[in-house]
Amino acid sequence: MSAPGIVHVIGAGLAGLAAAVRLAEAGRRVAVYDQAPQAGGRCRSFHDATLGRSIDNGNHMVLSGNRTLLDYARRTGGADALEELRPAAFPFLDLHDGTTWTLRPGGLWLFDPARRVPGSRPLDYLASLLCLTAGRHHSVADRLSPSGALFERLWRPLAVSALNGPVERVSARLFGAVLRETLLRGEAACRPVLAPRGLSAAFVDPALARLRSAGAVLHLGARVDGLTYEGDRLTGFAAGGSAVALGADDGVILATPAWVAERLVPGLTVPPPGPAIVNLHFRLDMPVRLPGGLPFVGLVGGTAEWLFARDDLLSVTISDADALADLPAEVIAGRLWAEIAPHLNPVPRLEGQIPPFRVVKERRATPDQSPESVARRPKTRTHWNNLTLAGDWTETGLPATLEAAVRSGSRAAEATLSNGNNPIRRSGLFPAFTSFRHRPIWTDGGAVLARRGPEGQSKKRG
Known part of the structure; x- marks a missing residue:
C-alpha cells in the first residue's frame, strides 16, 4: 500500500x-x-553517435x-x-526566387514596408482577425483566403508549423489562439x-x-x-x-x-494521431550564416518550414510530413540539402556530397x-x-x-x-x-x- x-x-x-x-x-x-x-x-x-553531437529530437x-x-x-x-x-524578428527566405525579408512586429510595424512581407499592405494583416472569430468547424483555409497576399508567404507556413497539418484541415480557432497570444499581443510577446x-x-x-x-x-x-x-x-x-x-x-x-x-x-x-514531423540534422565543418543573420530562418516554397543553426549543426523541420517520412533517410537528406545549401554563407564546398546527417521521424508527433x-x-x-x-x-x-x-x-x-x-x-x-x-x-x-x-x-x- x-x-x-x-x-x-x-x-x-x-x-x-x-x-x-x-x-x-x-x-x-x-x-x-x-x-x-x-x-x-x-x-x-x-547524443547522436553519427554526428558526434547532442541534438534535439525535434525543433x-x-x-x-x-x-x-x-x-x-x-x-x-x-x-x-x-x-x-x-x-522580435523573423527572417524568411523564399526558395522559389531567393527573396529574403524579415518580419519585425511591434509598434507601428504594419506601416513600415521594410518590416512587412514584401508586397503586402497593412490591411492584409487584419484578415488574421477572422481566425479569432472562427466557428468550431472552420479550417484555416476557410477563414484566410488562399488568394491573399500573405497566404503563401506567412499564413500557410505559420499554420502548418504551428498545427502540423494542411491549412485546408487544421482548426482556424487554434490558429487564432496562436495569433492572440503572440503576434496580436505586440513585440514583447513575439x-x-x-x-x-x-x-x-x-x-x-x-x-x-x-x-x-x-x-x-x-x-x-x-x-x-x-x-x-x-x-x-x-x-x-x-x-x-x-x-x-x-x-x-x-x-x-x-x-x-x-x-x-x-x-x-x-x-x-x-x-486521433496527426501527421508525422520530420527533423533533419546536418553537421558541417564550420558554422555558417543563415539568410537574415539570425540563428533561424523561415522557409517558403520548399519542403521544410524552418531552418535552425547552432554552432556547426544545421537542423530543418518539416511538418505535415507523412509522405516524406515514408522515404529513406538518404533521399530525405539529399532533397533537403539541395534546397538549403545554396543559401548558406559560406556555401559548403562538398563536391556533390551530403554532410553527415541524422533524420528523426516522429510518426505520431501531435x-x-x-x-x-x-x-x-x-x-x-x-x-x-x-x-x-x-x-x-x-x-x-x-x-x-x-x-x-x-x-x-x-x-x-x-x-x-x-x-x-x-x-x-x-x-x-x-x-x-x-x-x-x-x-x-x-x-x-x-x-x-x-x-x-x-x-x-x-x-x-x-
Whole structure:
C-alpha cells in the first residue's frame, strides 16, 4: 500500500513534469513513471553517435508569449539555458526566387514596408482577425483566403508549423489562439526564445533535479498498465510489473500520449494521431550564416518550414510530413540539402556530397488538429475523483505545443490540489509565482540576446 497523500504522475513528458513540479512546490509527495528510460517525451536532447553531437529530437519555436512554459523554466532553474532574441524578428527566405525579408512586429510595424512581407499592405494583416472569430468547424483555409497576399508567404507556413497539418484541415480557432497570444499581443510577446544547449538543458534536466531535491520518486523505464477502478475512484495500477495500490488520499495524473491514455481509461475519447514531423540534422565543418543573420530562418516554397543553426549543426523541420517520412533517410537528406545549401554563407564546398546527417521521424508527433479532432479533446477532470488528465491533446484551447503541454500539466496539478483532502490547498499556502524578468546582455546585428535567469538575474553569455 502506497503512503497516503502520494500523487502518481504517469508520463514524464513535459506535461507530466510540469504537473509533478507544481505538486512538489505545493508540498505533495510525488511519484513519476514513464516507460521510456529517459524523461522528456518529444521534448528532449540526446547524443547522436553519427554526428558526434547532442541534438534535439525535434525543433520547437518558443516565443516570449509562451508564458506558462517560460514560467515553468524559471521555477525549475532551466531559464539559465534560454536566450531571448530582442527585439522580435523573423527572417524568411523564399526558395522559389531567393527573396529574403524579415518580419519585425511591434509598434507601428504594419506601416513600415521594410518590416512587412514584401508586397503586402497593412490591411492584409487584419484578415488574421477572422481566425479569432472562427466557428468550431472552420479550417484555416476557410477563414484566410488562399488568394491573399500573405497566404503563401506567412499564413500557410505559420499554420502548418504551428498545427502540423494542411491549412485546408487544421482548426482556424487554434490558429487564432496562436495569433492572440503572440503576434496580436505586440513585440514583447513575439520574441524568439532559443535553447542553445538543447531542450533537455532548459526544460527536462532542471525539472528532474528539482523533483529529486523535493523527494519525488522517479520510475523511468517502468511501463504502467492495468489500471483498476472501483466506483468513483481509481484504486491501483501496475508499474514495471509491480502492483501499486492507491490509498484514500492518493491521486493519479495521467500524462501519457493520447493513444496510451485511451487504452488505459475506459470510455475515454481522444483525438486521433496527426501527421508525422520530420527533423533533419546536418553537421558541417564550420558554422555558417543563415539568410537574415539570425540563428533561424523561415522557409517558403520548399519542403521544410524552418531552418535552425547552432554552432556547426544545421537542423530543418518539416511538418505535415507523412509522405516524406515514408522515404529513406538518404533521399530525405539529399532533397533537403539541395534546397538549403545554396543559401548558406559560406556555401559548403562538398563536391556533390551530403554532410553527415541524422533524420528523426516522429510518426505520431501531435494529435490531429482538425476541427473534428479538436472536438474530441477531453477536459482535465474525469469521472473518477482521483484521476485527472494532462497532455497537449487535452482541452487547452491551444495547438499541441510545448506551451499547451505545460499548461495542461499545471491545470491537472491544480485540479488535484483542489480536492478537499489536500491540507495545503485548504490552508492557502500556495507559493506566489512572480513575473519573469530579464535584461539584455549583448547585441548582434541590431538584435539583443538576453540569457534568462532566476529572479530576474540575467547572466552573461560565455
